[in-house]
Every structure is written in structure tokens, then in C-alpha cells.
Amino acid sequence: MRVLFAVNPGTSTFLPLVPLAWALRTAGHEVRVASQPKFADMITQAGLTAVPVGRDLDIIKLFKIYGVTEEQLEKARVGLSPPYDVADDPAKATWRHMLDGYLETVEGYKAENAPMIAGLVDFARHWQPDLVIWEPFTYSGPIAAKACGAAHARLLWSLDVFGIARDHFLRLKAEQPPEERADPLADWLGAYGRKYGFDFTEDMATGHFTIHQLPASLSDQAGSQHYLRMRYVPHGGPASVPKWLWTAPERPRVALTLGFAATELFSGYTVGVQDVLDSLADLDVELVATVSESEQHKLDRVPDNARLVSYAPLDALAPTCSAVINHAGDGTVLTTALHAVPQLAIGYHFNEPIMARKLAAQGGALRLHPSEATGPNIRESVLRLLREPAFRDGAIRLRDEIRALPTPNELVPHLEELAAKHRTAPR
The missing domain is CATH 3.40.50.2000 (Glycogen Phosphorylase B;)
Structure with a gap:
């Protein structure tokens, strides 16, 4: 099968996906890794085939454009920000807290993902992957997957604060009067659906399934998610032993x-x-x-x-x-x-x-x-x-x-089955 990884530029978010990409390659599957053009060197240094899409985004420059000061950046660095802080303190899971958190967070996702979306959709429709694997900040991944009919999955590099927050949000949303059930994430992703010919579905928020690299003793799970546990395999990029x-x-x-x-x-x-x-x-x-x-x-x-x-x-x-x-x-x-x-x-x-x-x-x-x-x-x-x-x-x-967890190589047959299950006709 063909597997397309989608990742925003970032060392800490890219390196954890490399062992699975290589497991798929050594099992005989075609693998491509898509990111912004300047990140192609990082991908190829890992021995993987890069697909440069869209334009480069300098995240620090973006912060300056939006007027984010160094003091604000350092403040945002502390722990989890809304809506994801409910993973640390469930008492914060109120409708107003969650909605305001999503409103702010989605604005950041828009800025981070916009440079890649059109290019990634174009490549996905050309290459027709069977499976798209994306890290949790790269929402261009599910957009491209839906646009070409591929199955898609999140690959976590952390606790699933994203899925936990989404579960809280959907529960609270269902409790609101119909006219007040705002959903900033669904509205944003749904707008791209209208552009590319599909409707928003909840899998776009958290994947058809989720590959989780933390053992149970170190993680909480979102109850609505289909998790595949995978053994973490260290990969720190190019290195030599002194x-x-x-x-x-x-x-x-x-x-x-x-x-x-x-x-x-x-x-x-x-x-x-x-x-x-x-x-x-x-x-x-x-x-x-x-x-x-x-x-x-x-x-x-x-x-x-x-x-x-x-x-x-x-x-x-x-x-x-x-x-x-x-x-x-x-x-x-x-x-x-x-x-x-x-x-x-x-x-x-x-x-x-x-x-x-x-x-x-x-x-x-x-x-x-x-x-x-x-x-x-x-x-x-x-x-x-x-x-x-x-x-x-x-x-x-x-x-x-x-x-005791399955290695990336042992996970491959499960990915093959799930890709076949969730793949739809090419768009």
C-alpha cells in the first residue's frame, strides 16, 4: 500500500514517526513524508522520501506578526493551555472554558496549517495513498485524506490531551441548546470539506484510529478513541557515538x-x-x-x-x-x-x-x-x-x-487491515 505521513516542521514532532515509517518501508510499502519545503532536509536525513508542499512558515516570524511578545510566549510555555488543560484538571471542563479554548487554539491551527493544505491535497489526489498518518498538530493530514478517500490515523508523540479534550468538548456541546452548539474545529475543517467536496466528520478531529506510543502506566486515554499501542523506538536524528x-x-x-x-x-x-x-x-x-x-x-x-x-x-x-x-x-x-x-x-x-x-x-x-x-x-x-x-x-x-508493546514492525499488519477498512473510493 501507499502511506503518506504529514507533519508540520518540528524536530520533536517529526522524529517519533521515523521508526514507523521505516517499518512500513521494510515491509514493502511505499512511504512518503510531506512537510514544508525547508523541512525536506530533515526528512531525507532520516533516509525517508520527502514531499515538499506549500510554502515555508517561520513560526517565530508568525508570532511577531500576531504581536506575540517573548513574555507571552514564555507564559504559554507553562503546562497545558485551554482546552487541553482539562487533561490535567477535569474540573476545568466547562462549556465556556472549552469553547473559548478551541476558539483560540483553532486560530493557531489555521496559521500553522494553511501553508501546506492546498499542496498536500494536490499531492494526495495525485499519488492516491491508502493511508495518511499525521501528528496531532498537522490537520492538513485529515483534510488531504478526506479529499482523496484515504484512511487516516493520528500518531501521538505525547499523552492524548487532544482526544481527552475533544471528548469533554463533545459531551458539553451535546448539553447545549442546538442554536448554541458552536464547534470552532469542526467549522474550520468543514470549510475545507466544502472546498474539496466532502462533509466534516468527527474522524477529522482525531483520526479513524490513533497510534499511541506511551505505555498504559504513563497515559490517560480518551474513551471514544480507537487506540493501537506501539512500542516507542528511539530515533534522535543523525548522530555518532563519541x-x-x-x-x-x-x-x-x-x-x-x-x-x-x-x-x-x-x-x-x-x-x-x-x-x-x-x-x-x-x-x-x-x-x-x-x-x-x-x-x-x-x-x-x-x-x-x-x-x-x-x-x-x-x-x-x-x-x-x-x-x-x-x-x-x-x-x-x-x-x-x-x-x-x-x-x-x-x-x-x-x-x-x-x-x-x-x-x-x-x-x-x-x-x-x-x-x-x-x-x-x-x-x-x-x-x-x-x-x-x-x-x-x-x-x-x-x-x-x-x-511488551508491539514493535512498529509488528504493528504493520494491523495498519494494513485498518487502511483497507477505512479507505473509500478515490475522489
Whole structure:
């Protein structure tokens, strides 16, 4: 069959789909990955075939056009914004809160997706994919799928805050008088339906089905969704293993890794790197701190027991570690968990606070809010992770839970069946 992946430009949203794309290719299927033109190099570096569509959108420039200040951007960075914050606090699920949240969020989706929609529809109608797989921000995916009659699925890289919010919204919408049942997401997607010859259906909001890469202990599910669980397979993009990782460390190794988005999209880390270095300086550990070059100059000193690098492939680094300090990003958490390493999760952005809480509840980790991530608290947490066997036991349970999920290769036959089930006649 033919499978078309659709993704808005973004390292954190693209990398998690690469292993499934390769599983489909190695099973003999044709695979294409569509995104904006400037993102084609990222796609081809992963060995996949890129389809540049539409025009490039500079998201930072877009923020400036809409008058979004750096202060507002940083405020929006904290946790989940409406309507998705109901995944963290169901008490917020009121009609007014949800409707206002969708009104604002859909405006952002319009701006992000507009550059790709026409080009993606044109290519889909030309190439006629059997299945379109899209990440949750890329609503050009279901539009193109409906326009050509393909089955389509979301591929999640996070908790399904999108499906959870949608379930709450539809429940509240049904309780409103008919004349007040506004639905900004359906109205927007339905407008493209009228343009391309189809009616809005609810699958356009959340897919015919959803591929979920989190184990059950770390995720909540939306009750209306058809989920396919898939084992997370680490892929961090082009990388090489440095020589210092060829041999086992002589003392316990602790890694510090705080993700891409903090410096790519935002103004920096929410954890004081200098505080982390100083707090662990006198411990008998080797600290490996992955700190972007743009942030390294802000450091006053690097202790003798610390190794400062701009990047190290986490799937090579994590197996050598006794503990990992991280930002509770989904890919970082899962890569670390696959090697049964206890974690100190300091979540801040999007679903990271929820992930940190669930990770700690599972038993293989501790969590701190960034406001609590002082030197003494970090030191105490790291010592507990290193000294208390319960955290290693919890990390082993989580590793085994992840390993029990179907690999991307094992998922392919299910995708073939569902594509055949949901595919309609070409438009």
C-alpha cells in the first residue's frame, strides 16, 4: 500500500514517526513524508522520501506578526493551555472554558496549517495513498485524506490531551441548546470539506484510529478513541557515538538532558544548569550535561566531575547511566525508560508536568517542579535515585511494560487491515 505521513516542521514532532515509517518501508510499502519545503532536509536525513508542499512558515516570524511578545510566549510555555488543560484538571471542563479554548487554539491551527493544505491535497489526489498518518498538530493530514478517500490515523508523540479534550468538548456541546452548539474545529475543517467536496466528520478531529506510543502506566486515554499501542523506538536524528561512550564509566554516571524545544523555540532552560553542576560537584559521580552551545557561555564554571557536551545520542548515553535528570519530554522519558534507568523529571512545558507526575507514581522516578529545582533539592533527589533500590525496581517494571508493546514492525499488519477498512473510493 501507499502511506503518506504529514507533519508540520518540528524536530520533536517529526522524529517519533521515523521508526514507523521505516517499518512500513521494510515491509514493502511505499512511504512518503510531506512537510514544508525547508523541512525536506530533515526528512531525507532520516533516509525517508520527502514531499515538499506549500510554502515555508517561520513560526517565530508568525508570532511577531500576531504581536506575540517573548513574555507571552514564555507564559504559554507553562503546562497545558485551554482546552487541553482539562487533561490535567477535569474540573476545568466547562462549556465556556472549552469553547473559548478551541476558539483560540483553532486560530493557531489555521496559521500553522494553511501553508501546506492546498499542496498536500494536490499531492494526495495525485499519488492516491491508502493511508495518511499525521501528528496531532498537522490537520492538513485529515483534510488531504478526506479529499482523496484515504484512511487516516493520528500518531501521538505525547499523552492524548487532544482526544481527552475533544471528548469533554463533545459531551458539553451535546448539553447545549442546538442554536448554541458552536464547534470552532469542526467549522474550520468543514470549510475545507466544502472546498474539496466532502462533509466534516468527527474522524477529522482525531483520526479513524490513533497510534499511541506511551505505555498504559504513563497515559490517560480518551474513551471514544480507537487506540493501537506501539512500542516507542528511539530515533534522535543523525548522530555518532563519541569515543568516551565506548567504555563503561568508572563511577556512577548521571546525565542531564533538557530537550530541543527549550532553546529552539523558547528563551532557554527552565532548570538552572549551573545549579545542577554545583549541587553534584562533590559527589562521587560522573555528570554528563548535554547543554546547547547557545547556553554554555552562560555557565561560570564546570566542576571536575562534569563532562559538558552540546549533544550525545540518548539511546547510547542512557544505558551507561545510573540516573537521568530530564525535562519529562516524552521521547527523553521513554528512551531512558527503555534502559531501566531511574529518572528525576522536572516538567514544565505542554504535558511534561503530567508526565513527570505519572512517572513518579509509576515508581521509577522522582519529580520536581522547576520552581523546586534548587541545588539542594536536585542533590537530594539524585542521591535517593542512586541509593534506594525501589527506583531501580520501578524503572525495570516500566522497561518491561514498554517492551511488551508491539514493535512498529509488528504493528504493520494491523495498519494494513485498518487502511483497507477505512479507505473509500478515490475522489
